[in-house]
Amino acid sequence: MNSRRLVCSATKDLLVPVVLLPESFIERARGLLGVYSNDHPPMLFRDCSMIHMFGMRVPLDVIFLDRCDQVVEVIHGLRPWRVGWCWHGVHTLEMPAGFARRLGIIKGRRFDIC
Template structure:
């Protein structure tokens, strides 16, 4: 089972979106994606590096998929991708997976610049 630590923040066009991001960097994490873990909660996203296509084979819920180029610009937003589907985007180098409907709610569009930064520790 893949679990991710959502310890990064998602900036969209240099503004904090309020989303926390888990990072799938290792081969087994990228291969598994969300397949064996719990569904993402509102306010969470999963970044998958070295990824130009995704599938939802075996998943039981829809997701939004944001394809990013090597400069972290959005090249395609595939919203509400149902289970048992494939999606690909030309020139994409990584992918951001979000709960269905959240890419639109976050205002993500082709051409937007996305940055994923370590979250600052809270000052309690």
């Protein structure tokens, strides 16, 4: 599994030093299953506009991005056994619940993922 950094495009501020990028089918299928606390790095799923929380134990903040890595939707605290999707989303960023608010992630914000 590769990792990247999440940087604000406008200010060039480093928001998250480690974002995991699952590549294989197994890595993508497993995702954050087995995570029992909100002490984990965010995970970015490329080419994914729908996620499920089946089998998850902790809520997550879910951020949907377009092709240019601009935020098109934010779901705060999506609870286990729920589904989240966005018709305009192309990529999905999952992070610990409350993290998106602390970072000031809002609709329209653009990121560099490098």
